[in-house]
Structures are given as C-alpha cells and as structure tokens.
Amino acid sequence: MRFHIMTLFPDMVTNGLSESITGRAIESGLIEVSATDIRDFADNKYRHVDDYTYGGGAGMLMQPGPVVDCYESICDGIKERGGKDKPRVLYMTPAGTPFTQSMAEEFAKEEDLVILCGHYEGIDERALELIVTDNVSIGDFVLTGGELPAMMIVDAVSRLIPGVLGCDESAVYESFYDGLLEYPQYTRPKEYRGMEVPEVLLSGHHANIEKWRHEQALLRTRERRPDLYEAYMKDHTKQ
Ligand code: ADE
Numbered sequence: 001m002r003f004h005i006m007t008l009f010p011d012m013v014t015n016g017l018s019e020s021i022t023g024r025a026i027e028s029g030l031i032e033v034s035a036t037d038i039r040d041f042a043d044n045k046y047r048h049v050d051d052y053t054y055g056g057g058a059g060m061l062m063q064p065g066p067v068v069d070c071y072e073s074i075c076d077g078i079k080e081r082g083g084k085d086k087p088r089v090l091y092m093t094p095a096g097t098p099f100t101q102s103m104a105e106e107f108a109k110e111e112d113l114v115i116l117c118g119h120y121e122g123i124d125e126r127a128l129e130l131i132v133t134d135n136v137s138i139g140d141f142v143l144t145g146g147e148l149p150a151m152m153i154v155d156a157v158s159r160l161i162p163g164v165l166g167c168d169e170s171a172v173y174e175s176f177y178d179g180l181l182e183y184p185q186y187t188r189p190k191e192y193r194g195m196e197v198p199e200v201l202l203s204g205h206h207a208n209i210e211k212w213r214h215e216q217a218l219l220r221t222r223e224r225r226p227d228l229y230e231a232y233m234k235d236h237t238k239q
Contacts, residue, residue, distance in 0.1 A: 001110065001161055002032040003154050004074045004087075005147075006067070007117040008049070010035035012147045022155055025164045033154060036074060041066040050120050059121035067127040071114065078112050088133050089114040090153065092146030093122070096135030099153065103136070107153070108160040115153060117146030179232045181225060183216040 005013050013035040018026065025031045039047040043065060050060035071089065078087055088110050097103070107113055116123075116132065128135075138149040158164050186197040200212045222229040 001030075001108070001157070002034070002078075002081075002083075002112045003157075004078070004112060004114045005033065005035040005117065005150050005154075006038055006070050006074065006114065007035055007145075007147055007150070008038055008119050009117075009145070009147050010037045013117075013151060016147075016151045017154055021164065022158050025158050025161070028163075030161055030163050031154075031158050036070055038062070038066050038070045041069040041073070053121065057121070061121055062119065062123040062127070064124040064127035064130075067116070067123055068130055071116075071131045074114055083112045086133075087112040087114050089116060089131050090134045090136045090150075091116045091118065091123075091128060091132040092138070092149040092153070093118055093135050094137050094140070094142050096137035098140075099136050099138050099149075099156070101156070104153075104156040104160060107157045113153075113157070115146075115150040117150050119145045179228055179235070180217040181221045181228070183213040183220065 007013055014033060017023065017033050022031070022033075026033055038049055042049050049066040050062050053059070053061050075085070075087065079085060088107070090107070090113065092115065114131075136149070136153065138152055143149065186201060190197050190202070198212065200208050203209070218229070218232075221232065
C-alpha cells in the first residue's frame with residue numbers, strides 16, 4: 001500500500017514514520033510513504049503558498065493553486081504505476097468525521113491513499129472541493145497542522161496490512177475488537193509491590209480465562225466509554 005502525504009513539512013512525516021513498526025514495514029516494502037512538499041508547487045520565488053482570507057478574519061489560508069498542482073502531480077505518479085485515476089484523498093481537519101477503527105479498515109482496502117495536511121487557518125475551499133474525498137478528524141481538539149493526524153492514520157492503517165505486525169492475530173485481539181475496550185493484561189512477576197496477578201489467569205482453565213477477560217472488557221468499557229458500552233449491549237441483547 002502506498003501513502004502519499006501532501007504537506008509543508010515532509011521531513012516531519014517521513015522521519016516520524018521511519019521508526020518502529022511503520023519503519024520496518026517501509027523497509028520491507030509492505031508500505032510506501034512519500035511526502036510531497038506543497039511549496040514545490042508555489043508560483044513565486046519565495047515559495048509562499050498562503051495568503052489573506054477574503055472577507056477578513058485572522059490568519060492566512062493555503063491557496064488553491066499549489067495544493068491542486070501538488071495533487072495532480074501525485075495522481076500522475078499513481079497512474080504511471082497503474083493505480084486509480086481518482087485516488088481517495090483524506091483531508092486532515094478538526095472539522096472532519098472522527099476517525100475510527102472501521103474507517104481504518106476501509107482505508108486499508110485502498111492501493112493508494114493521498115493524505116492532505118492543512119496548516120495556517122486552513123485551505124481555500126475550492127481546492128478541497130476539487131480533490132478531497134474524505135474529511136477526517138482525529139478528535140475534538142485543534143492541532144497546529146495535519147501532520148501528526150496524517151501519521152496517526154498511516155500508523156492505524158498500516159498495522160492492518162497483513163505482515164506489518166509480527167503476528168496477524170494481534171491486529172484483531174485488541175481494543176475495539178467486537179466494539180469493546182481491551183481487558184487488563186499481566187506478565188511476570190506474579191506479585192509486584194504487593195499487587196497480585198488475578199488468580200484465574202494462573203489457572204490454565206481457558207474457558208474461565210476467556211469468561212474473565214470478557215467480563216473485564218465489559219466493566220472497563222462501561223466505566224470508560226459508556227457510549228461504546230451502550231452500543232455493544234444494544235447489539236448483543238437483540239432477540
Ligand atoms: N488538524 C488540526 N487539528 C486536527 C484534528 N483534530 N484532526 C485532524 N486534523 C487536524
């Protein structure tokens with residue numbers, strides 16, 4: 001799978017993803033991450049890509065020209081490699097749809113994923129209208145730019161690609177498996193600062209362990225994410 005990031009800070013994205021599991025996935029060729037500098041498409045020698053907002057208001061806005069030109073250049077590259085004419089383009093914005101695991105699963109089906117990172121006060125609406133297929137937020141807070149959100153998307157999607165995680169199973173048995181939060185887990189030592197590992201986990205009785213884990217997942221979800229708990233109960237108590 002190939003990720004194409006449109007950004008004013010290409011090094012931030014490529015450096016951040018070059019470590020750990022995404023770094024290994026890049027090295028082994030399971031994913032490709034290319035970050036294109038939108039400034040390379042500026043129409044002036046100062047490489048400025050922003051300007052004042054029509055109608056007034058604080059801050060600068062990214063102009064449509066460099067953004068659309070950058071996108072078209074990425075599309076040319078995708079087409080040359082046999083990809084879609086119109087790839088999926090995610091615009092990272094706090095005004096988007098909140099990112100979820102099921103969206104990560106959807107995005108993981110794509111061969112090419114273009115991710116547009118905003119900066120300043122945002123991007124001229126005409127550029128967005130022309131190229132964006134999905135507006136995506138990573139939460140109800142405002143960051144200084146879309147680079148960290150883009151890295152999060154690449155991370156969440158990459159780990160769903162077969163071979164990226166050491167063991168395929170671990171992509172399934174984690175938080176949000178079946179809509180519940182993950183149950184608590186323990187490793188050695190058996191006792192730490194007076195705190196014991198729950199007895200059932202030492203019993204070797206697999207059915208009891210599964211039952212305990214499911215109960216713990218339910219308890220934890222009810223306490224921390226009542227919204228998920230309610231949805232789960234609705235789903236699992238239907239006649
Ligand atoms: N850019 C700035 N804040 C953001 C957020 N919360 N989600 C996605 N992109 C953003």
